[in-house]
Amino acid sequence: MQCCRLVPFGVLLFGLYACATLGEGGASRLDLIRQRGELRCGVSGKIPGFSFLERDGRYAGLDVDMCQAFAAAFVGDSSKVEYRPLTAPERFTALRTGEIDLLSRNTTFNLSRDASGGNGVTFAPVVFHDGQGLLVRRNSGINGLDDLRDKTICVGSGTTTEQNLNDVFQAKRIAYKPVKYQDLNQLVAGYLQGRCSAMTSDRSQLASARSGFAQPNNHQILPEVLSKEPLAPLSSGGDQRLADAMRWVVYALITAEEMGITKANVDVKLQEATSDPSKTALRRFLGVDGELGSKLGLRNDFVVSVLKTTGNYGEIYDRHLGPQSAVPIPRGLNQLHRDGGVLIAPPFQ
Amino acid sequence: MTRRQRWWIQVLLLVAVLTLAGILINNLTVNLIRTGLGLSFRWLSRPAGFAISEHLLPFQPGDSMAWALLMGWLNSLRVIACSIAFATVLGVVAGAASRSNNPLFSALAGLYVGLIRQIPLLLQLLFWYFVAFLGLPSEPLAPLGALIRVSNQAITVMGLNLSVEFAAVLVGLSVFTGAAIAEVVRGGLDAVPRGQWEAFRSLGIGEGLGLQRVVLPQALPAILPALSSQYLNLAKNSTLSIAVGYADLYAVSDTAITQTGRAIEGFLLLLLSFFLLNLLINSSMQILNHSVLNKGKRT
Numbered sequence: 001m002q003c004c005r006l007v008p009f010g011v012l013l014f015g016l017y018a019c020a021t022l023g024e025g026g027a028s029r030l031d032l033i034r035q036r037g038e039l040r041c042g043v044s045g046k047i048p049g050f051s052f053l054e055r056d057g058r059y060a061g062l063d064v065d066m067c068q069a070f071a072a073a074f075v076g077d078s079s080k081v082e083y084r085p086l087t088a089p090e091r092f093t094a095l096r097t098g099e100i101d102l103l104s105r106n107t108t109f110n111l112s113r114d115a116s117g118g119n120g121v122t123f124a125p126v127v128f129h130d131g132q133g134l135l136v137r138r139n140s141g142i143n144g145l146d147d148l149r150d151k152t153i154c155v156g157s158g159t160t161t162e163q164n165l166n167d168v169f170q171a172k173r174i175a176y177k178p179v180k181y182q183d184l185n186q187l188v189a190g191y192l193q194g195r196c197s198a199m200t201s202d203r204s205q206l207a208s209a210r211s212g213f214a215q216p217n218n219h220q221i222l223p224e225v226l227s228k229e230p231l232a233p234l235s236s237g238g239d240q241r242l243a244d245a246m247r248w249v250v251y252a253l254i255t256a257e258e259m260g261i262t263k264a265n266v267d268v269k270l271q272e273a274t275s276d277p278s279k280t281a282l283r284r285f286l287g288v289d290g291e292l293g294s295k296l297g298l299r300n301d302f303v304v305s306v307l308k309t310t311g312n313y314g315e316i317y318d319r320h321l322g323p324q325s326a327v328p329i330p331r332g333l334n335q336l337h338r339d340g341g342v343l344i345a346p347p348f349q
Numbered sequence: 350m351t352r353r354q355r356w357w358i359q360v361l362l363l364v365a366v367l368t369l370a371g372i373l374i375n376n377l378t379v380n381l382i383r384t385g386l387g388l389s390f391r392w393l394s395r396p397a398g399f400a401i402s403e404h405l406l407p408f409q410p411g412d413s414m415a416w417a418l419l420m421g422w423l424n425s426l427r428v429i430a431c432s433i434a435f436a437t438v439l440g441v442v443a444g445a446a447s448r449s450n451n452p453l454f455s456a457l458a459g460l461y462v463g464l465i466r467q468i469p470l471l472l473q474l475l476f477w478y479f480v481a482f483l484g485l486p487s488e489p490l491a492p493l494g495a496l497i498r499v500s501n502q503a504i505t506v507m508g509l510n511l512s513v514e515f516a517a518v519l520v521g522l523s524v525f526t527g528a529a530i531a532e533v534v535r536g537g538l539d540a541v542p543r544g545q546w547e548a549f550r551s552l553g554i555g556e557g558l559g560l561q562r563v564v565l566p567q568a569l570p571a572i573l574p575a576l577s578s579q580y581l582n583l584a585k586n587s588t589l590s591i592a593v594g595y596a597d598l599y600a601v602s603d604t605a606i607t608q609t610g611r612a613i614e615g616f617l618l619l620l621l622s623f624f625l626l627n628l629l630i631n632s633s634m635q636i637l638n639h640s641v642l643n644k645g646k647r648t
Contacts (some may be wrong), residue, residue, distance in 0.1 A: 089607050092607065092612065104504035118610045120610065162608075166400055166410050176400070178401075181592075181594050182600075182603065189483075190483070193479060194501055195483070
């Protein structure tokens with residue numbers, strides 16, 4: 001009888017042991033994603049134009065399209081994505097503990113995050129070049145940083161925004177009071193309720209938040225840009241195969257725009273490449289020749305799956321942030337290099 | 350069960366616990382090595398590089414991370430200590446009122462406890478902050494002349510300046526825990542035999558004095574253990590401050606963790622700080638408990 005009393009305890013111990021040993025294993029996360037047949041993608045879920053829960057209950061935006069492009073390349077099916085909405089402070093822990101495979105959540109690429117002595121993550125190429133700004137009320141009489149002396153500024157906690165704000169204001173010797181919120185919605189609510197004279201975030205986020213205000217025109221984004229904010233998807237450090245695969249999916253989107261391949265004409269282009277052996281660059285890019293995909297551990301035609309899902313980078317941008325979208329943001333730095341922006345992809349060779 | 354069997358079970362249990370701890374620690378180390386990070390606390394001496402809106406001691410963004418965390422801890426202590434005081438007063442008054450002969454008092458107390466206990470604390474904090482305090486006009490109202498000035502920027506009570514974030518957390522935690530304490534007090538009062546009430550009433554002693562001298566001293570042994578667990582709950586619940594922008598220990602650690610990437614070390618420090626804080630609350634309550642019980646024995 002005594003031994004039977006210990007059975008539940010044994011079961012519990014075994015359960016704990018199973019929990020404790022999960023998450024180990026030396027193989028690349030890429031194999032795990034394939035085995036699972038699904039990509040776990042961390043997003044914000046609260047920024048219209050980047051990742052936002054639409055009326056039909058689906059996530060949409062530039063960051064979400066990146067998740068779909070990765071899923072199309074890794075699993076071959078862009079619908080096999082499980083989205084995990086994460087707050088700014090949660091995101092790195094979720095990545096580090098392996099709860100998510102990768103993060104596509106307007107995250108700024110900087111040294112301490114990239115370095116193994118810092119957050120130890122690995123960034124894919126930048127998908128949106130942003131800068132930090134300040135949103136103020138038009139009738140507040142605040143027209144520049146100097147007008148914010150001793151004023152209260154609402155800022156999101158656990159972000160680079162907090163540090164940039166401090167760097168810029170300290171350098172200019174302007175004293176200010178920060179009120180920090182963990183959640184973007186609370187940040188907006190605090191600002192709208194009049195707790196702060198200004199709210200600060202990336203200018204794209206300010207534009208997207210303002211688009212949801214009752215009277216967007218009563219608020220203005222100050223012309224000063226406080227920082228460079230290159231936003232990029234990222235994976236946990238130390239997994240080169242996954243990092244490489246992500247890097248080249250992003251480059252594929254940019255290259256497709258350079259080559260004029262769109263969601264609509266990708267099939268035609270593929271036919272062209274297959275039938276015409278002289279189009280070597282196109283053949284390599286679409287996986288007819290060269291076996292570039294298998295070098296990354298992907299299918300050779302991964303570029304075709306990606307483009308059929310999301311289209312090229314320009315199409316993704318126009319869909320969510322273009323002039324006809326709900327959150328129009330001028331493309332500026334996010335144009336191709338040949339059009340005056342900074343986007344450029346290394347060759348598919 | 351023989352003595353020998355019992356002894357063996359103890360040994361098995363000890364081995365099991367040690368193995369489990371070993372597995373967990375091993376797992377942590379393996380994961381840390383995998384991500385190329387060892388445990389390190391050197392970041393504590395680095396400059397914080399962020400501002401904190403309220404701090405009891407002088408603080409500059411150039412001060413160390415450790416100093417910033419200490420400011421957060423002091424902010425936590427401040428709001429916990431004040432909330433415990435308010436919640437106790439509120440709870441004792443409401444608990445006593447629910448057993449009062451006055452039907453208005455007991456109905457009000459019942460309504461308060463019933464309403465507050467049904468609503469999650471996070472919602473209440475958000476309500477107090479975004480609706481009640483931020484709903485105030487930005488120009489100060491002074492209902493009692495210079496004594497109290499309130500606006501959605503700051504609250505000034507007799508020259509003492511409080512931020513609206515602090516006020517919201519203070520009110521939210523006090524009201525929420527007050528309701529729980531009211532039930533604890535009511536339970537304690539109910540544990541005192543009905544005859545004791547009738548006895549002091551028949552002697553012509555008033556309700557207030559009777560409660561204070563006759564009923565409460567007998568109810569205290571039943572109230573105190575449950576009261577101390579309410580205090581511990583309050584201390585732990587104070588971490589919800591982050592939702593309304595109050596710079597408590599959790600909020601400051603949160604910033605420190607994201608800026609340094611030291612999540613595991615940050616959480617270890619957090620756990621340790623709360624462990625120490627709750628140990629402090631628990632042991633002072635135990636001392637109080639002992640003195641009450643011993644006093645009962647002497648009479």
